[in-house]
Each structure stands twice: as structure tokens, then as C-alpha cells.
Amino acid sequence: MSEIETREPRLVPELPYREMEESIELSHIAHPESEELLSINFGPHHPATHGVLRLIATLEAEVVRDVRPIIGYLHTGIEKTAEDKAYWKAIPVVERMDYLAYYFNAMAFCGAVETILDLEVPARAQYLRVIHSELNRIMSHLVWLGTTALDLGAISMFWYCFRDREQILDLFEMSSGQRMHTRYFQVGGVFEDIPVGWEQKVRTFTKVMPERVDQFLAILMKNEIVLQRLRDVAPLDAETLLAHGVTGPLLRAAGNPWDLRKAAPYSSYDHFDFKIPVGTVGDNWDRMIVRILEINECCRIIDQALDGLPEGPYITPDRKYALPPRHELATSMEALIHHFKLVTEGFRVPPGEAYYPIESPRGELGCFVRADGSSKPARVHMRDPSFVNLQAFRPMVRDLYIADFIATLGMLDPVLGGVDR
């Protein structure tokens, strides 16, 4: 802990950034009078930032001495917007925070609301949530692998990864009608049962995907350039990562097997047999391999969930929270009233506060919801892993070469929609 503190530059608020540079410790330089620091602006419109992230890097020749992320370029006030929408209408806006993990955002939000309502989710809905979440995790990792390999100069990886991602988006389109931001998870379950033939298509995919992972590893594992760029670059130990609040693949790469799916299973994750890939030293190489191997484990979970998919309702039968089936509207006055109330006002949630954490592709994604008894949430807050993990970027890249800066940012895997919300 003390080491982290002493390495922080003494920043003075209200000073322009150029003058803050003077706070950086230069005693280790042989000729502090003649050496010069250079601050360069990186982004916000730079393809390697994977979004609109601005970084101000202070360089001493080619070595990064300090870096400060400047965020907010993608801030769209989603948390504020959600406060003006009924609970079920807030799901689509919440999904758009981390735009590569939309099922996870919806899951965290629905989970928090279900906790306040004390609403039980049917087993079939829990399994369907697991299947879609894991497909989403593979999709997110594929986008990450493709774009990060692109940053390293490997353009063919990009095409391979996006080819497989396309298959997942087709599966999402088949089950929910949308490729992205599907609004498939509802409070109390999922929107619809899976269509006929979907299961077979998913099984075909989970059969092919591990072979593709082997191909990715064959391309990357023995590639001299990739090895030289990634191995022993930007290692950070688990203790420092935890102090900065980092979770997910970054923490697992450093040897800490923390995964909420195992540690605090939610949505029936304890029914499945899967492993947690863990790295050793926590360098960029470990970060990459941990994520690639996670894809295989996701496929195993999906297969098991399809094998054991329980029969039964896919959404809670409680008509106070879930829409009645369409055919009942023609015959039942009760159903019509419920439908009308849900569509116009939405359901009311008793006063209470809940924090619901899940394991997203980037770490702990927690949703805090405060209900005040009305049909709109009084506060929705996402603890987005991208936002928190970005704080670890400074200790990661300090004293690295500027060339490794890009590779490390790619391995950090920030999604700016999640950082800025």
C-alpha cells in the first residue's frame, strides 16, 4: 500500500496540467536539468483507444512517466434517464451502458429490482439467462481479441474474431429479434422462450468455437512478435490490482481466481461444472491467454445449460410484474387490466435499496437501485468494471515504453460506453 502512495505524483488541484508536471519525481534521472518531460495528448479520437478515451501521457524520451485518463466524452446521462422511466422501460437504456455486455447490464439491473421485489425467477429463465450471458461473454471477448490484435498489427485476427462474433449476433437475432441491445432479460425472467431450432444452432456454435480457440492460440502462442510485445510487459501484482478495485480477467491474470460465478453463484451458476483460467505473473500475455481460455469455459457452461434446460415458465407467473400471455387478453378481463396497468404505468416497487453484483466480461458489474415506492427507480447506479479498472492503467504503464502503452490499453479492455455511461 505504501509503495502505491509514494509513487503517486503530488497533484495540485486548480493548476493547469503542464504545471502539475513539476510534481513528478525526477531524482532518479542522471541529469535532471538537461532532461525534458514531454506531455502528449492521446485521443479522444484515436482508434487504439477503442472508443473516445483521452489520455495525457508525460514522457521522458520514450518512457511513460505518468498518464492521466480524461473521460466523459461518451457520457450520456443514462443513470439520469433511467430515473425518468418505469422499471421495465429502464432496461433498454441501461443495456446501452457497456455496449459489448448488454445482457450483463440488463441482468444486473433486473437482479437488483428482483432483489427489492423479492421476486423469484423460474429455473428455465435462469438457465436461459446463463446461456445468453455466456454467449455475450464470448462475443465480448472476441471483439476484444480482434481489436487488440489489430492494435498489435495482426489484422487477420480481426477478421477471424468478427466472423465468429457474427454467428453469435445471428443467434441473438434469432432468439430476441435484435443483434445488439436485445432487451431480452425482463424483471422476473426473460422476454420470450427460445424459438424452435435455436438450441441446435447454439450447439453447432459451441462445437465449432473451441476449435477456433485452438486456431487463435496456434496463431498467437508461437508468434515471435506477439510474444515479444506481450510477455513480461506491464505486470501488476494482485494486491495492487485489488487496491485499485480491479476485478475480472485482469485480476485472474495476476493469479487471484476471484470470479463471482464461482464465489457467489447467482442465476444457477452453481449447477454447472466449469473452470476459472488463472494466470501467474499478471503481464499482458497472461491477460490475453486468460480471456481466450475463458471462451472455452463459456462453451462448456452453455452446453451444460442446454442439456439441463428445465421445463416450465420462462418468466415469473406473477401477473403484477410480467405481461399476461397474448391469448388471455381476448378472454380474461383480469389479464386485460394487468396488461393495461403494466404497459401504462408499469409495476410499483416497494421502498428499498439493493446492490446486485454479477461477473461481467470485464469484472464485477454491480447495479445499485433505490426504489421509493413509485413505478420509477429513484436511483440507478452501475458500478461498471471498465470505469474502475481504468484507474489501474496508470500503475500499469508507468515506466514502460510508449510502444507498450497501446498494447497495455488494449489488454485492459475498457469499453467507453461503460466508463462514461
Added chain:
Amino acid sequence: MPDATGLELTAQELRDADAKSVLGTVYFRDQAALLVAPGAVPATLAHLRGKGYGFLASVHGVDYFPEEPRLGVHYELLDMHEVDRISVRTRVPLADPHVPSVTADWPTADHQEREVYDMFGVVFDGHYDLRRILMPEDYEGHPQRRDFPIGGEPVLFTHNESTTPEWWQ
């Protein structure tokens, strides 16, 4: 989560150290929360860290408008060995929105306290770089407060420049 009894025992330990630190406890849907005085936040977090809650998962702001004290700051702590969570909550009035910063002991609170400051205007005393983080530097107001209106900012195009008074400010 500690059960309701465990929560009361923890609260009593804190009260033994400082009688005015814990204002109350909330046990809702198996989630435990300690309500503490703003000044007692660092000591409470340090005590809980000693009990194993070594990971600060999240810091978030809440606006309890129209109740007073209005602004709330929540700290979600996690014990990774026992897989146990506890929430520490504090409330400050709008007239004096000061909470001691915990960034010295918990570096992860840096961005998150800045976000709470940005969105709610809670001032974290002792934060080394308390500036706006998501909103522009020159933004006025704290948009997540409940009395802050949604929308209302005209979008500036070239055709309405002349009709938007003082748009350059």
C-alpha cells in the same frame, strides 16, 4: 452477507470505539448496511477492513430528496475470503455536503468519489484531485440530484446560433 445479528454485533463494536459513529442499521433482503456519521466513515471502513472486508467494490451517491439530510454516499465493501458484503452509508445535508475522503487507504475510491462529487456535489475532504470527471469542467450544477431537470439544454446548430443568446459562454 452478515446476518442481522452479526450486523448488530458489528455496529456495537463500532459504537464501543466511538459512541457517535453508528446512527443505525438496515437489514433488507439479506443485505446488511451500517448508517454512520459522515466523520466516522474512514474509521468505520478501517475497522471493517480489519474484520476482513478488504475490497471496496463501489462508492455511489444517492439523493434522498426531499428528505433531510439529503445526499447519501454508499460504500459497498466485500470480504473476498468469506464472500460477504456489507454496505456503509452516510448522509450529509445539502448545506454542508462534506465527507472525509478515503482515497488514502482505498485508491479505488479516487474516480468514484470524483463521480459522486460531479453528479451530486458531495465534497470529499482530503481527496488529492477532486474535479469533475464525467461532465465538462465548466458545467454548472450537479445533474444527478433529484431536483435537477432532465433535458432543457438547447442543442446548438448553426441555424439557431443567432437565436440562442450568449451561446458562446
